[in-house]
Amino acid sequence: MASQLLRPPNPFTKPGFTGDYKGLNQVNRFRVRAKSALRSTRIQSSSFVEIPNQWYNLVADLSVKPPPPLHPKTFQPIKPEDLSHLFPNELIKQESTLERFIDIPEEVLEIYKLWRPTPLIRAKRLEKLLQTPARIYFKYEGGSPAGSHKPNTAVPQAYYNAKEGVKNVVTETGAGQWGSSLAFASSLFGLDCEVWQVANSYNQKPYRRLMMQTWGAKVHPSPSDLTEAGRRILESDPSSPGSLGIAISEAVEVAARNEDTKYCLGSVLNHVLLHQTVIGEECIKQMEAFGETPDVIIGCTGGGSNFAGLSFPFIREKLKGNINPVIRAVEPSACPSLTKGIYAYDFGDTAGLTPLMKMHTLGHDFIPDPIHAGGLRYHGMAPLISHVYEQGFMEAISIPQIECFEGAIKFARTEGIIPAPEPTHAIAATIREALRCKETGEAKVILMAMCGHGHFDLPSYDKYLRGEMVDLSFSEENIRESLSKVPLVV
Numbered sequence: 001m002a003s004q005l006l007r008p009p010n011p012f013t014k015p016g017f018t019g020d021y022k023g024l025n026q027v028n029r030f031r032v033r034a035k036s037a038l039r040s041t042r043i044q045s046s047s048f049v050e051i052p053n054q055w056y057n058l059v060a061d062l063s064v065k066p067p068p069p070l071h072p073k074t075f076q077p078i079k080p081e082d083l084s085h086l087f088p089n090e091l092i093k094q095e096s097t098l099e100r101f102i103d104i105p106e107e108v109l110e111i112y113k114l115w116r117p118t119p120l121i122r123a124k125r126l127e128k129l130l131q132t133p134a135r136i137y138f139k140y141e142g143g144s145p146a147g148s149h150k151p152n153t154a155v156p157q158a159y160y161n162a163k164e165g166v167k168n169v170v171t172e173t174g175a176g177q178w179g180s181s182l183a184f185a186s187s188l189f190g191l192d193c194e195v196w197q198v199a200n201s202y203n204q205k206p207y208r209r210l211m212m213q214t215w216g217a218k219v220h221p222s223p224s225d226l227t228e229a230g231r232r233i234l235e236s237d238p239s240s241p242g243s244l245g246i247a248i249s250e251a252v253e254v255a256a257r258n259e260d261t262k263y264c265l266g267s268v269l270n271h272v273l274l275h276q277t278v279i280g281e282e283c284i285k286q287m288e289a290f291g292e293t294p295d296v297i298i299g300c301t302g303g304g305s306n307f308a309g310l311s312f313p314f315i316r317e318k319l320k321g322n323i324n325p326v327i328r329a330v331e332p333s334a335c336p337s338l339t340k341g342i343y344a345y346d347f348g349d350t351a352g353l354t355p356l357m358k359m360h361t362l363g364h365d366f367i368p369d370p371i372h373a374g375g376l377r378y379h380g381m382a383p384l385i386s387h388v389y390e391q392g393f394m395e396a397i398s399i400p401q402i403e404c405f406e407g408a409i410k411f412a413r414t415e416g417i418i419p420a421p422e423p424t425h426a427i428a429a430t431i432r433e434a435l436r437c438k439e440t441g442e443a444k445v446i447l448m449a450m451c452g453h454g455h456f457d458l459p460s461y462d463k464y465l466r467g468e469m470v471d472l473s474f475s476e477e478n479i480r481e482s483l484s485k486v487p488l489v490v
Contacts, residue, residue, distance in 0.1 A: 051109060052282060054102060057097060057274055059097075080093075091157065116282070123415050134438075137287070147452050154182045154264070166260065168193075169194075169261065170251040171251050173198070174197075194218045197209065201242075205456055229353070244379075249349040268381075268383070273309065283310060296328060299449035329389070342483060346380060352364065365485060399429060408461075418453060
């Protein structure tokens, strides 16, 4: 009797059926309606795929391998032992591996299940607003605990550090999506976490800081007086807005001087991009379930992890000759490393503590204007993305922030999701492409990376809605001065 009370009746079974065919027909009609509703849901959103059990390494499929990172003092290719003071051994191996696939540990997969697989959604209402024949899909990563794609790499980084007995991890963050993701992951594996947040974002986005602190992290504005790198910046500019390059310098400095501490990075490096490929691997299966093949793939780029996560598995299929989409990176006009930078060896941080990496760079001491997309304010591009760009497998454009927020408002008012400032760049580029399709009549399939929500970025929307937002640009003179300090590597 108790079990009967606790268990609701199942309309798809017929316990005690006594010949009431009218009642049975009602049940059958309900079943048909339910199946029809499920099919309708699948037309709109597809998350009915398994979580990938391997990360994909694009380097394995490139006929021309990317240039190696160099030691900052000798200018010779970096050795694994040169990185041991910063990273655990497994991440060092992943950084330089030529294996095509890397198994995802079971402990990591179990945590991924908290939010993965993530949905692929068709933006039908946005299509209708734009009156475009294009079909727009977006892969939405905002359902993770931290609200972005960043936990895809924060969790494995925390796992490998904890497995090797590390007690403390340090990092930088811009908008706070990466810092909050690492704080979340560290709390799961019993690690102490310390974060240097770019000062401009530290002040603009207090709730991101509170998220980090809620998960147990210590958070400092960068530049700070806690490190030599920070003190040098403050001496020259006491009101410095900071940059990701400066924050990286501070975190690396702390890791280098403490044996029980390792450094974690939220973008740029190969192992970070590797972990993010769960996005693209899921998306390939989801597009197949829709019966679609993307003609254009669009994602925002700062350091490049979100863009790489979606695009790299599709580039693999492009290299095989299975598909031939246009793959387009979108960066802020105020920090255009791909479209305005040079391809050269440069430091990944402002103080010159990291290895030298061959990448598109605006110069390691370039400090971008304080745009609202704090996660894109980085002077360089991921070396692997830079290499792929140089090989001609992708293209890049830059868009100013007012156009991006115009697109974000259209997206929010049609699709219901308030995007973080970073993916507004992808939205703006997607709208441009969809409107071109309106002009030409082409029914292209556009796939967009929607890497996170903007619930903690509402002051940025407030500025836009009040008409107070301005388009910030870069100074040609500042870039020339910064590029003049890029190391000359022969």
